Amino acid sequence: MNYSEVKSKLSFLFCLLVLTVAAQKPLPIRTTEFKELKSNKCEALEKNLKAELNKNKSWKALIQSKKMSISLVDLHDINHIGFAGVNENNMMYAASLPKIAVLYTVMDAIDKGIVKDTPAVRKDLSLMISKSNNAASTRMIDLVGYKRIEKVLRSTKTTLYDAEQGGGLWVGKRYAAAGARYPDPLKGLSHAATSYQAANLYYHLVFGKLINNQRSAEMLEILKNPQLGHKFVYTLNKVAPNAKLFRKSGSWKNYHSDSVLVWGKDRRYILVALIESSHGEQIIRNLITPVEKVLKKSRMLNCSE
Template structure:
């Protein structure tokens, strides 16, 4: 059976042919954690554990995954070490994007062509100079403020932390480490997935700003990790993505939106072969998702 998407159950949906336009307007928004599916989580962990190396990485919390199945109105979230916060290199630049867009919306930062150019460079090419300019533009405290916003709560000490940016992407500059682990660039799979989940439904800042952030995130210009595989197996899907790598730390996050697949996938890996592991994750995850349609998520 093909992995066909149908969101006809949602209210106020824009449809272009068989492909739905993001973000989606819905009558009632439920928090991602309320969509946790124990059965999907069990199946995901079992499939990943078929690989002995991955099983070992999971056991040592050096492999952490989050998946959100958006294939129909019955949204399902599953995590493997989902609340494990680790160093995530450039992936938390999505938090900088959020903070700058929030500042633009509130009028505390002027919306200029140079700012927009830097935001795109920061996300599409992971440009460190542009990222540092954007961090300096808003400051660490502003970034922390939006991440702790009660409406989205992308950093929550009660659930292991989340997204955090506490250092410029440059050699110079003071650190502003997270309160739990003292990390400067951090993420949990759950909160990275939660960022994209809020965007899907236009709930990050507001609908209009969510549209703009999705536009900045789409069409990644770096073709490694998830993108390497997805461009081969899902050439018609739209990809909204941010990744990161530093030494043995390899992270990737993507919202996949296509005619036969719709999901969010986040991976945080600590291993010298992490880039290759992330590439290879896509197909087993899709295998699990394709078999998840009739799962009883209460068990």
Template sequence: MLHKLMFFFSLLVINLALADDKSPLITSQNPQFEVVNYQDAGLQLALQDQINANAHWRNLIQQKMMSISLVDMSDQDNIKYANINGDNMMYAASMPKIAVLYAAMDAIEEGDLRLTKKVQNDMWLMISKSNNAASTRMIDRVGFQRIEDLMCNPENPFYDKEGNGGLWVGKRYAAQGKRNPEPIRGLSHAATTDAVAKFYYQLATGQLINESRSAQMLKYLKNPGLHHKFVNTLDVIAPDATLYRKSGSWKNWHCDSIMVIDEARGKKYILVAMVQDTDGEQIIRSLVKPAEIALDQSGTLAPDLQKNEVIITADS
């Protein structure tokens, strides 16, 4: 009985979310597919200054154990992009479930999958709650080949077989089942922060499949059900912001991806981070404020900080 009540409650939440408007969040004129084309020198230098001020973070960056991508969308006619190790592919745990969501929406759009109540519920559980059983059911519905074909689509790639890789799902989120690892490093669940930032940007601008399907995917990412990593910090500093998010963790691998729409503070941005470190969850929590300082380009960090200590000083 309780299971049925939870099922119908989750459907109510989904249906309320999907009732929202379907216009793009960012109405930039002639938005580009590749968010890296918006590389901005000022934002790049500001982000590097913030991250390199922390000795531990700087060491992780040098060892390719930490990657960050940041997109400033506050001025929709002047999109800015910066990254550190943005094309460095790492194990990404549950974050690549966004690729399963994309594949499912593509299958629905093409008439290969029916948007039943069970499918809606599984997509919500997969994204909002990061439920592995629901994710596995969705992978079984769409298949590895469809996911791979979309990720490697030459017209809009999220994974480059001839380059540095990218976003990939090659294993069910279950103990058993065949693997379809990505061909470069043999990872089952992989991502680069560049590819994930691109995914969010295309959703925000209504470019992923089409405006309607982009809006639908955003509804599943909206108001995350787990409040750790980026969300833990944003709950405090931006309680009124609208958040779109998918994270992942396994052993020492931690990652998070978020789009923040904060009208009250005039901030609209995408932040993606991947960290391989025993303290990775806390590191990701601590990245939000330095990232926002980089966006503002109006503050500095005291040099050579230890671990996750951040000291912000105002510019003179």
């Protein structure tokens, strides 16, 4: 092989590497255009999602009784995002899932200089998300307070609690036996979410719009590689072992919830599920297969119609 051939081959390999890196689209994605999640509503995707979920009679009954809430964001083409929901604006008790709102509030306070960024705070944030540690979560709630959490969630810049849209993420109780309650004004819940607003938080993180690009990247790092392997993670570790997972879940009695951003070569989506059922854990595990079936079909859809 002569010099020109070697040079040509190296050039080809370099171009291939550049294209591969570009295809991976490291998070957060920088974009000059950003549309609110609800403006990406895809009727065809939603129709297919509802039809697939309703094939299961027990799931259909949960949906009809508003004990099952699902939000799905198709990110396989970031220029043509599709959003679909089932009872997505129905606020439900969500156990530990709203700890993502505590993460957001603490990071916002750090960014504004209200809270000092220390190794102890970072450790608690990590424990709160990766292991859902209640003691660490309570320390973070006490650090910022209920009113500041509410203020950040109601912020007009990134509204994650909107009374006119069914509510959203809410934290109104420490993850401890002692302490006053600060229930949400709509349903009086202490730890609540709508699947839409949980998905909306991840959506803003994907594009670096939660506080700013740097803080979004830091929050994604904290959410990455969940250490609790149940619910969505149980199935995703089998079907997509190489995908990056950013995740927070919750369970208490019959209330089960999970939220995940899946970012891989063949899978890029946000999925949130809130279930009120004694079988909620298993239902959430089983959701991945039908949802991915819907996503594969969605690549042939025209969401502008």
